[in-house]
Amino acid sequence: MLVMPFDVALWIELFAAGLGGLQGALFAAGERHRRIDVLGVIVIGLAVSLGGSLLRDIVLNQPPVVIWMNWYLLVAGGSAVLGMLLQPVFARAGWLLATLDAVVMGLFGAIAASKALSLGVGAAGALVVGVIGAIGGGILRDVILNLPVSFLQVGSLYAVAAGAGAGTLIVLTGFGTPIPIAGLICLLVTTAIRLPAVRFGWTFPEQRALKSRRTTGP
Template sequence: MSVVPFQAPLWIQLLAAGLGGLQGALFAAGEKHRRIDVLGVTVIGLATALGGSLLRDIVLDQRPVVIWMNWYLLVAGASAVLGMMLQPVFARVTWLISVLDALVMGLFGAIGASKALSLGVGPAGALVVGVIGAIGGGMLRDVILNLPISFLRVGSLYAVAAGAGAGALVLLARFGVPIPIAGLVCVAVTTFLRLAAVRFGWRFPEQRAVGGRRRIET
């Protein structure tokens, strides 16, 4: 497979970081019962915005771009503060967090998969990297907040949506479709599947013990 040029411009990457910081801060600020302070909300916003990129670059054995490029931290931090300030305004618009979450997943999935392809990673590996980039920020957010990991919960379809989007990008790239177009398809597929799962309650069957539960007689 030929190496695919990495064509995600800086403004796309910063847009993803900014939306991630905004979504993470809105999510954290909405957790009123946890009494998270201003610093905590900002940290969670940064984790949501930068977690996927950080994990992606670690897996790819690359210098973490979120550390070496100042704009990432600045944009993500400013967006997190903005999200914290806007949370009271959007408190009744609960669907906004889901929409932002789906968009951020799609953007980071596209960036991760295309970066992997640009480094010569095979289709399967690029798919995995795309999924890691897509769900890494949300996973780190849930760990910090001590919540069940989103992509492991019944009904979330997090990993499925991320995998479908990243898979579409990898497949299109194999057929010579330009990465910017394949990236848009990735974002669209991921966002649609994630929001559709939320709206229509799409889910995988919950696991059950083989043979059912047995009562232990005493």
Template sequence: MPITPFQVALWIELLAAGLGGLQGALFAAGARSRRIDVLGVIAIGLAVSLGGSLLRDLVLNQPPVVVWSNWYLIVAAASAILGMVLQPVFARADWLITVLDAVVMGLFGAIGASKALSLGVGVAGALVVGVIGAIGGGMLRDVMLGQPFSFLHVSTLYAVAAGAGTGALALLAKLGTPIPIAGVVCVAVATLVRLAAVHFDWTFPEQFAIPLKPKGD
């Protein structure tokens, strides 16, 4: 039995989609060296905007909401075009992309985790689904740009920030906190952890091999 009805309002999902399209287009338009054309910028904006929701619904075995509802594609495409147009204005504000990335990650994490909980998924599973929703758009962006997944490399705790936010939501929901309140906490935690990691350059140590002592020594 579902724990609670899915409580995320449509406008919140569209806000996340719009911010995702804007952030993705700003990122793509700024990658001048890759010579991405107008269609490519819009496509990357759509990937960032809709990728997390698409992967989330596939994992949950649900009809992809971004396909069944026209509004997601319309909002995401319009936001991507806006991001492409505004990119020269924000060319010197690299921090804007980082802030948008953090907020979008928190929003999609909150939406993903709360939807998983509404379907009866356990706390641990909801955390995983939330992280997938949070970083899914960035993963598709990296695939389209032919670059390594950002969350797999030494970086500023990208996936950790998503996990911290969605973990907070899942725990608060388990304790009986209303989903809207838990969702706000999720977005705040994910955003603050991500921005703090960028500001203070927090990272996990890079992998290293443990030298083995040769035989006979």
């Protein structure tokens, strides 16, 4: 079992929280047909920013760091307000939301997987935790907005990108790669899969019910 120190600087976690709050608020503020108020936009920004970290720590049976440390809430809340104010400027920049989404997934996936490894979680479990950390905020966003949960629908390789990034980090650290380098490569792998998938519409095939053949008598 691979056990290693949790070597992620606080500023990286806060940077990820800030980008998550920004992306979540930009997404929510763009949903004008839902008539989401100011508080609602901030709540969704907080959910995207902190949801993955919260679910990660619950799964790992750790005190939720986003609750116990004030900086997370302050950075996430401030970024959500900023995202709400900037949304009219970036209203037509769909590429920005997609890019922020991919980067946030990569960052949170790397942080979650490395934290799991530092606690002695095996490779398979660390992969699951990495995916949960990467997509947890998006799941909470979809639940709050009553949208189809992204990773359960036919979509642009949402969980696949998260899993590929986290899996890459786990393999690299197994060969002794320092966490900062492995985390950066995790981010690049996640983004390199997610963005082309969004751009070109790459998806898994949709499941189809098996059609029973009609039997005809002689």
